[in-house]
Amino acid sequence: MLEVEELTAAYGHSRVLDGVTLTVGKGEAVTLMGRNGMGKTTTIMSILGLISKSGGHVRFDGRDVTNWPAHRVAALGIGLVPEGRRIFPNLTVEENLIATARSGQWSIRSVLELFPRLHERRRNMGTQLSGGEQQMLAMGRALLTNPKLLILDEATEGLAPIVRGEIWRCLHILKSEGQAILVVDKHIDKLRRLADRHYVIQKGRVVWSGCSTRLQTERDTVESLISV
Known part of the structure; x- marks a missing residue:
């Protein structure tokens, strides 16, 4: 459904994304993790056409939307929780x-x-x-x-534990109903239970990816990449 290939983007002369590649299939829940300032939100904004891309490709639902304006990308079926x-x-x-x-x-x-x-x-x-x-x-x-695809940027950031639990409950319901989801968050255990696949971004590049089984096996590695 969503294919991001070698995506690059910059703010002025400062490159923020340096070849990000990720995919989200129909009905999949996929996570994007990383420390603050590593390019997670920029990746989302680039996918949605909200900031200019300097290289790479974005395809959604079989169409190349790399250079589409944001309103056209959204109209294809991408919902954002910013x-x-x-x-x-x-x-x-x-x-x-x-x-x-x-x-x-x-x-x-x-x-x-x-x-x-x-x-x-x-x-x-x-x-x-x-x-x-x-x-x-x-x-x-x-x-x-x-x-067709729901994107959540910092899904539970700053929320009380009881409220976070409610958000996770709803995300599991959506996943069970076949909703494709791309979620940015940092709670590894919650993400592992929810999602099919995971990506970790560091300095604008994907430095780790894998399924939930691999995430559990290599948890220490992932934690070292996303912890402050």
Whole structure:
């Protein structure tokens, strides 16, 4: 479904991505791990066409989208849960969801069933939500685009343990229903249980990749690559 091949990107004269290659197949959950500043978010932004690429290729759903603008890439079926959530603070929960809703499997009703807390808070403004509730809302908005691929950048960063557990619960439900997922996070045990394959990025390059069995076997190596 998603094929990223030898992707390079730079900010000015500073190269940030140096030949990133990764794939996500239909129905797969794939992780992207690494320390802060190693190129994870830049990889996502490059895939989505939100920053310019200086080399390599991005293919999605059989099409070369390397040089497509972001709105065309998203329209093919990529939903993003961005780092920092970026919900509309002056809209209610329901209004945030309505803003991104497209026809398909996911509806506002099914999103509120997946996230009961959002149902309880559906009349509240975005500014009245906790960080965890905002993350749920950001996930709900992305799902309402009815994506073929759901991308989550820092899926559980800064969330309380009980809220992180709720996010992981929902991701397992999505995976069981065949949703393709690319997730950036750092909790190895949670990622191992969720995902089929894993990539570790360091200084703009993929330095380790493997299945969950290999991740368990080589956990010390992976931890050394992603820990501060």
